[in-house]
Amino acid sequence: MSWDTITLDVDTETGVTTLTVTRPEQLNALTVDTLEAIEEALAEAEAAGARALVIAGAGDDAFVAGADISYMVELSTPEAQAYAELGHRVADALESFPAPTVAAIDGYAFGGGCELALACDLRVAAESAVLGQTEIDLGIIPGWGGTQRLSRLVGDETAKRLVFLGERIDGAEAAEIGFVGEVVDDDAFDERLDELAAELAAKPAFATRAAKEALNAVHDGTQRSGLALERRAWSGLFGTHDQREGMAAFLEKREPEFE
Template sequence: MTYLKVEREEEIVQITINRQDKLNAMNLDVMNEFISLLDDLEKDSSKVIIITGDGPKAFSAGADIEYMSSIGPAEAEKYALCGHEVLNRIEKLEKPVIAAVNGYALGGGCELALSCDIRFASPNAQLGQPEVTLGICPGWGGTQRLLRIIGPARAKDLIFSGRKILAEEAFSMGLINKIFPSESLLAETRAYAKAISKNSSFAIGISKMLVNRGTDTNLDTGLKLEIYSWAVCFSTKDREERMRKFIAKK
């Protein structure tokens, strides 16, 4: 890996975008490394994934504008397809993914955070979808995930204005789950990830799928899928062992 630093601590994997000189903007090389890494993470023994950016200035400033300035519609479509592949795979990964947002998370950087399950931020975080200021619309899922997380009215506000919002406003919108001091953001995120890792990976994966599917289906279908998934959980040794221990302890 050239642009992604990967650190493993027990069952937690921290991925750091390592392009500090470019504010951790994601070019095709970064995205190809993400795809290769996600292939491994789908099969390894890790339980929780953390994504962050190198340095205090940026989580990710988004897509590579220098590259985009010189391409046409066909190349732009390929670039967007690659971005969608990365973010869709993060969203569909059976393991929980936490974004630790330090500094700028703009455009594709905000969209990367949106694809994660949980978003923590430092007070200096700035989030936004400024694409319209460059003559384009969000292209890595921002128009779809943002409205599902904060609602269509607030999504339109951020997308139409292209404005950046600070962590406090992002928190008030529900875009950020919690704000931690800059110096303890990663430590707090790892502590949270460690707590999650003690729970049933199978049950968490099933629950993530149910919540994700629930945003795109009607209530009756979602409830039927939940009943089926609940029943499947009772087929696992993990469930049997956890319940046995609970009863013994009680």
């Protein structure tokens, strides 16, 4: 499939897939059409067997600067509910995507852009990146998962400061508070993203998927239910090619050849 506001690039050899929002003149702001395209592209990436998925924004200025304010300004409550549900579907699809997802935060990431990044497994920011849950200054709050995912990532008080004050932080501060896992010099950003995505894609796919499912379950229920899921996921990997190959390679002191 092809879309007007995003691209999906699949490397069939490595399994590294890149989904790029391509509205640089609008700082990659998320319209309804763009969100629907992302939803479709995620399903296509999964069907193509993506082993690592990078989410990026086109141009030099923004990752995703937020939702489309010109669309939101006159929304009724029912219309806003439908828009929120679409944003949640996209974020949930990212969070549950079967392969590791990486937000490549280069430039502005505000509002819905932050929420898109929060739904990814890993976040890498360029030094010049600027991030913020800035909705409060529009008279609203984060509506695509930010009130929930941000607190789990950075802690309650830090999340409340970011949301209540609409603070904007740079890449270094984002790394310091745990919003992103890594901050990279601007000149080395693309190279580091390629390196990380390739490393993730080279890991055994079944084990990585099971690990993601178990790690995500931490937030979905009690520790007891999470531990039960972990046991099932762990034991279910035995007998797979990657489990046999990984352990044989370790014993034979060689590099594994995963499927």
